[in-house]
Amino acid sequence: MSKVIRVCLVGAGRAGKVHAHSLVSHIPAGELVGIVEPVRDVLDAAADQFSIEARFQSLEAALEWGRFDAVVITTPTFTHKTLAVMAAEAGKHVFLEKPMALTLAECDEIIAAAERHGVFLQIGFMRRFDPEFVAAYERLQAGEIGRPMLIKSLSHGPGLPPPWAWDLSKSNGLLAEVNSHDWDCTRWLMGSNPERVYAEIANFKGKALGIEVPDFYDNVLVNIRFESGALGCISGVCPCEYGYDARVEIVGERGIMQIGEMRGQAVVVCTNRDQGLVTPIYRTWGQRFAWGYILEMEHFIHCIQRETPPKVGGHDGRWAVACVLAGTKSFREERPVYLREVLGET
Numbered sequence: 001m002s003k004v005i006r007v008c009l010v011g012a013g014r015a016g017k018v019h020a021h022s023l024v025s026h027i028p029a030g031e032l033v034g035i036v037e038p039v040r041d042v043l044d045a046a047a048d049q050f051s052i053e054a055r056f057q058s059l060e061a062a063l064e065w066g067r068f069d070a071v072v073i074t075t076p077t078f079t080h081k082t083l084a085v086m087a088a089e090a091g092k093h094v095f096l097e098k099p100m101a102l103t104l105a106e107c108d109e110i111i112a113a114a115e116r117h118g119v120f121l122q123i124g125f126m127r128r129f130d131p132e133f134v135a136a137y138e139r140l141q142a143g144e145i146g147r148p149m150l151i152k153s154l155s156h157g158p159g160l161p162p163p164w165a166w167d168l169s170k171s172n173g174l175l176a177e178v179n180s181h182d183w184d185c186t187r188w189l190m191g192s193n194p195e196r197v198y199a200e201i202a203n204f205k206g207k208a209l210g211i212e213v214p215d216f217y218d219n220v221l222v223n224i225r226f227e228s229g230a231l232g233c234i235s236g237v238c239p240c241e242y243g244y245d246a247r248v249e250i251v252g253e254r255g256i257m258q259i260g261e262m263r264g265q266a267v268v269v270c271t272n273r274d275q276g277l278v279t280p281i282y283r284t285w286g287q288r289f290a291w292g293y294i295l296e297m298e299h300f301i302h303c304i305q306r307e308t309p310p311k312v313g314g315h316d317g318r319w320a321v322a323c324v325l326a327g328t329k330s331f332r333e334e335r336p337v338y339l340r341e342v343l344g345e346t
């Protein structure tokens with residue numbers, strides 16, 4: 001029987017609790033044995049909720065204890081590089097939430113540390129494990145709609161992310177915090193790297209919400225040209241109020257494919273004719289991608305057990321960060337930006 005993989009969670013916020021739930025409730029091959037969180041009452045509340053005894057207020061303290069094989073890092077983006085490198089240097093496998101980091105130099109440091117210390121690195125792109133996205137990918141690969149020519153991908157989130165994420169210097173903004181998944185999935189589904197992007201942003205609600213951070217935006221639209229010659233479009237809206245909405249449409253030479261819908265359940269109720277048909281929508285990202293989160297974590301644990309590299313690694317995380325940086329440069333400079341400009345290639 002394979003050894004159970006002992007995991008320490010780093011960061012007990014929104015994403016941290018989703019992964020803790022997956023480990024505790026769905027993945028017998030992994031055991032959540034420790035938790036790191038600097039805010040004492042947040043630490044105790046999460047540790048109590050998931051019945052974890054080993055509690056630490058810093059990763060350094062957890063590493064000193066050291067009785068785990070892997071970390072799951074779910075902290076704000078600006079802390080990712082330091083924590084991921086520290087864990088890798090201590091010989092711990094790393095599951096790191098998206099966005100991988102703030103800069104490409106940080107991504108390179110993380111990738112190099114993981115390689116140097118022989119640990120696996122998986123980035124939290126759960127859509128690649130979502131059963132619908134996987135089915136679409138396989139059918140695209142099988143050539144069902146022919147060569148993909150055009151892709152449209154949207155991610156609209158209902159509520160504001162935590163305050164650190166409003167600040168572009170700490171998060172790279174909506175293009176990173178929400179649209180990292182679109183950058184990754186459009187590249188994955190189209191089987192091609194983006195070559196050029198053009199982004200427009202707007203800020204409709206920031207002022208009313210009291211957000212004073214410079215450069216805050218809550219709407220973004222990006223046009224993409226891929227190296228394959230295909231075209232793409234990504235939209236991000238947050239907060240969008242109406243629910244969590246993540247849908248993709250791909251037009252191929254022989255047909256069209258749509259992934260996802262707004263309906264969260266195949267239940268429709270009608271009680272009065274003025275209201276019409278009422279059907280539940282997806283309310284949160286945790287709900288929409290429930291299986292994606294479980295299956296990505298199970299994949300990480302199985303990769304460690306079987307000593308096989310994760311199928312979504314640092315290279316993919318780095319590409320998504322490059323796209324975020326190109327998109328940001330595009331709306332700042334009000335012009336299309338080639339990926340090679342941010343990748344440092346001439």
Ligand SMILES: NC(=O)c1ccc[n+]([C@@H]2O[C@H](COP(=O)([O-])OP(=O)(O)OC[C@H]3O[C@@H](n4cnc5c(N)ncnc54)[C@H](O)[C@@H]3O)[C@@H](O)[C@H]2O)c1
Pocket residue numbers: 010011012013014015016036037038039042058059074075076077079083097098099124125126161162177285
């Ligand atoms: N894959 C997804 O769909 C998804 C969804 C939400 C968030 N995320 C990502 O997860 C990460 C965290 O986002 P969140 O929304 O959970 O943020 P959050 O603010 O809710 O939680 C972050 C937690 O990390 C803690 N923290 C800060 N510095 C720390 C440190 N040095 N060591 C340990 N803990 C520390 C904070 O106190 C906080 O409790 C971000 O990278 C975000 O983009 C991914």
